[in-house]
Amino acid sequence: xxxxxxxxxxxxxxxxxxxxxxxxxxxxxxxxxxxxxxxxxxxxxxxxxxxxxxxxxxxxxxxxxxxxxxxxxxxxxxxxxxxxxxxxxxxxxxxxxxxxxxxxxxxxxxxxxx
Amino acid sequence: xxxxxxxxxxxxxxxxxxxxxxxxxxxxxxxxxxxxxxxxxxxxxxxxxxxxxxxxxxxxxxxxxxxxxxxxxxxxxxxxxxxxxxxxxxxxxxxxxxxxxxxxxxxxxxxxx
Numbered sequence: 276x277x278x279x280x281x282x283x284x285x286x287x288x289x290x291x292x293x294x295x296x297x298x299x300x301x302x303x304x305x306x307x308x309x310x311x312x313x314x315x316x317x318x319x320x321x322x323x324x325x326x327x328x329x330x331x332x333x334x335x336x337x338x339x340x341x342x343x344x345x346x347x348x349x350x351x352x353x354x355x356x357x358x359x360x361x362x363x364x365x366x367x368x369x370x371x372x373x374x375x376x377x378x379x380x381x382x383x384x385x386x387x388x389x
Numbered sequence: 390x391x392x393x394x395x396x397x398x399x400x401x402x403x404x405x406x407x408x409x410x411x412x413x414x415x416x417x418x419x420x421x422x423x424x425x426x427x428x429x430x431x432x433x434x435x436x437x438x439x440x441x442x443x444x445x446x447x448x449x450x451x452x453x454x455x456x457x458x459x460x461x462x463x464x465x466x467x468x469x470x471x472x473x474x475x476x477x478x479x480x481x482x483x484x485x486x487x488x489x490x491x492x493x494x495x496x497x498x499x500x501x502x
Contacts, residue, residue: 309491316496317496318494318496364431368489375489376422376434379431379432381429381430381431
């Protein structure tokens with residue numbers, strides 16, 4: 276089955292700096308890669324996703340890049356703010372195969388220092 | 390707005406007792422999932438369902454069961470609770486017809502003593 280590795284497990288940045296979280300996946304058939312943000316005591320919230328026919332996607336201060344050849348994808352947060360502090364999870368899935376399961380990385384705890 | 394809700398949000402139970410966690414979604418979607426979240430393991434799939442009367446085992450299904458008698462609900466049952474099942478449990482379901490974008494409930498914190 277699919278295996279998703281996520282790095283780093285913890286990340287501290289100064290407010291205003293950029294943060295990058297990286298994930299690798301094992302199954303070359305995976306074609307959908309969402310990112311979730313989880314605040315303390317809450318459920319994971321989808322923040323951005325990318326499909327394998329796209330190399331990069333942006334949404335304001337958040338961007339995701341995908342390298343299918345290397346089987347890795349990354350989350351980029353620019354101009355970080357204290358409210359970006361949370362645990363971030365990457366995930367991988369295969370769309371269109373009748374299966375809708377997500378395989379998650381183990382998470383990255385991001386701390387933005389004011 | 391349609392949503393996904395879980396209950397109870399917090400529960401303490403004793404080893405050996407049967408426990409059921411409820412999950413209800415108002416998106417009328419066929420797909421529903423149960424995950425558990427543990428430090429160092431991230432989110433792991435317990436069981437999932439693609440429609441009424443359909444249930445499937447996930448990565449960590451031992452000691453758990455689900456049933457799907459209608460579209461809106463997928464209750465998760467711990468047949469005989471064990472301390473290793475102390476965890477946070479999340480139910481999830483897609484909102485739209487494509488089924489691609491999955492949204493999570495707020496979680497159920499379960500402690501087995």
